Amino acid sequence: MTEAARFRAVGKRFGAVQALRGLDLGIAAGETLALLGRNGAGKSTTIALLLGLDRPDDGEVELFGGVPEAAVRAGRVGAMLQEGQPVPRATVKELVSFVASTYPRPLPWREALELAGIGELAERRADRLSGGQAQRLRFALAVAGGPELLVLDEPTAALDVEARRAFWRSMRAYAGRGNTVLFSTHYLEEADGNADRIVVLDQGRTVADGTGEAIKRAVGATLVAFDLAGGSTRGLRGLPGVLALEVRGDRAVLRSSDSDATVLALAAAGLVRGLSVTPASLEDAFLTLTAHDSAGADARTDASAGAGTGAGTGTGATPDPAQSYEEAAR
Amino acid sequence: MMLAYVRLEIRRTLxxxxxxxxxxxxxxxxxxLFTNIGASDSAKDSMDYARYSMIGMAAYGALGAALAVGPGVAEDKARGWLRQLRVTPLSPFQVVVGRALTAGVTVLPAIVSVFAAGALVNGVRLAAWQWAAAAGLMWLGTVPFTLLGLGNGYGFSAQTTGVVSMASMMGLSVIGGLWFPVDAFPHWLASISRWTPTARFGDLGWSVLAHHGPGAGTLSVLALWLVLFAGYAxxxxxxxxRTV
Structure with a gap:
């Protein structure tokens, strides 16, 4: 399998912050890869290094077998960066056809606009677009040159649900032409639904790498929960099948690799009040993978630690896991 | 592909x-207005002023157009457009050169329109070579100011660049004698004026009106500013x- 890009033991530091710590990552040609992580996990740094916008302090980054700058100058890469606003006094068509003209094998500008779903906005001034339209223009600019590798840094931030759905259709259409796509997101459903492979970054290193299914399997497929009713959590961690313990409110949530054995052990101990058994969501897998070592196992038995972890990934975007267990318990 | 960039930027500027x-x-x-309001004592005085001010105002306009590259760059930087360009095959160096070439085109309307007003409204008569030489020399003379504009644009935020450009333009125009003849200045100001890039920029045109080209003094002061502003840019x- 050919490789589009390769990170070898890449480290990057910004002042006191170690953004990447020995990142190893390969991107196969033709695959769609999601970089998943919370804010500050190292996603944007990874993308900046991949595009040659910044240089690693340690290790090396290779893009199409050479330095990233060379691949960018050769027109093999297109990117949608974070926080770009359209420049004023130019039309959508002017900007897209200009960017296309800098590439050796561009798409016709009309095709780029249609792929981005803004075919009817060609003559509109770029600074008079709505937020969602501007986002689509940035996508059109990224694909205008017909790049082999398309890089999208949190492309759906600030888009509403409908616009987000349309956006992913456009992305998949471009990927479907045999191109390689790398996108970053902190939305799990987006990574799961639109990527062939998910790489979970946390604190500057890879904590999981595989399909959404594989990641769920790797961290334990089932959650067993029950009401503590003021009881102690002592000994729960040692029950058969239990991989991890978390307390949410007054409920103990056990991540189990063998839920039958766990439930039998709990029943033997009489701990069955409000018992529920649910498959772990990708969200749960993510929380487990990115639970910081510094928090420690003991801290995670504390209710506030669990709540804090949930808040860190944007609870507005995904259902609150604690809430779904309550529903399951009724 | 740099030409495509220049074309885009010329459109955006205009x-x-x-x-x-x-x-x-x-x-x-x-x-x-300046050359037609307030009757002068003699026809010769008004014609002298119409000729002097034609160069002065053309220089003032060209200076403004050259410095305008600064706020343009700063705005593109703030909006992330320069960073977006960095992920296209266009190199950052080509972008800077493209901007400078853009200014090389957008300074022309000021020079041409004021010269046209001189000829058509105020009846300024010059030999054909004088028109060509004055316009050509002044066109080349905008290069240091374009570099100053680029330095401002890359160096400051969009808002600061706007203020810095406006201040440089007003200050340099007045002290350089583009608005009022240096003869009217107090002695101390006139001696400062001799060292400004704008006074020497104007002299490129005034020296042609006086039937000789710019002297060594003007060329060396301009060369000095060219080096300074290039370094700044x-x-x-x-x-x-590092941040774009």
Missing amino acids: RDTGFVIVGIATPLLMYV VFSYRRSA
Whole structure:
């Protein structure tokens, strides 16, 4: 399998912050890869290094077998960066056809606009677009040159649900032409639904790498929960099948690799009040993978630690896991 | 592909109302007003002033147009457009050169329109070589100011660049004698004026009117400023390359 890009033991530091710590990552040609992580996990740094916008302090980054700058100058890469606003006094068509003209094998500008779903906005001034339209223009600019590798840094931030759905259709259409796509997101459903492979970054290193299914399997497929009713959590961690313990409110949530054995052990101990058994969501897998070592196992038995972890990934975007267990318990 | 960039930037500049006002309309209007309001004692005096001010106002407009590259760059930087360009095959160096070439085109309307007003409204008569030499020399003379504009644009935020450009333009125009003849200045100001890039920029045109070309003094002072502003532009550009 050919490789589009390769990170070898890449480290990057910004002042006191170690953004990447020995990142190893390969991107196969033709695959769609999601970089998943919370804010500050190292996603944007990874993308900046991949595009040659910044240089690693340690290790090396290779893009199409050479330095990233060379691949960018050769027109093999297109990117949608974070926080770009359209420049004023130019039309959508002017900007897209200009960017296309800098590439050796561009798409016709009309095709780029249609792929981005803004075919009817060609003559509109770029600074008079709505937020969602501007986002689509940035996508059109990224694909205008017909790049082999398309890089999208949190492309759906600030888009509403409908616009987000349309956006992913456009992305998949471009990927479907045999191109390689790398996108970053902190939305799990987006990574799961639109990527062939998910790489979970946390604190500057890879904590999981595989399909959404594989990641769920790797961290334990089932959650067993029950009401503590003021009881102690002592000994729960040692029950058969239990991989991890978390307390949410007054409920103990056990991540189990063998839920039958766990439930039998709990029943033997009489701990069955409000018992529920649910498959772990990708969200749960993510929380487990990115639970910081510094928090420690003991801290995670504390209710506030669990709540804090949930808040860190944007609870507005995904259902609150604690809430779904309550529903399951009724 | 750099030409495509220059074409895009020329269009964007000419669509900028602020640019058209500062870089074309204001110098033209000021020229026509200053040379026609307030009757002079003699016809010879008014013709002298019409000739002197034609160069002065053309220089003032060209200066404004050249410095306008600064706010343009700063705005593109703030909006992430320069960073977006960095992920296209266009190199950052090509972008800077493209901007400079753009200014090389957008300074022309000021020079041409004020010269046209001189000939058509105020009846300034010059030999054909004088028109060509004055316009050509002044066109080349905008290069240091374009570099100053690039330095401002890469060095400062969009808002600061606007203020810095406006201040440099007003200050340099007045002290350089583009608005009023240096003869009218107090002695101390006149001696400062001799060292400004704008006075020497104006002299490129005034010396042609006086039937000789610019002297060694003018050329060396301009060369000095060219080196200073080029250094400033390179410094600002390098510093911003780390963040853009």
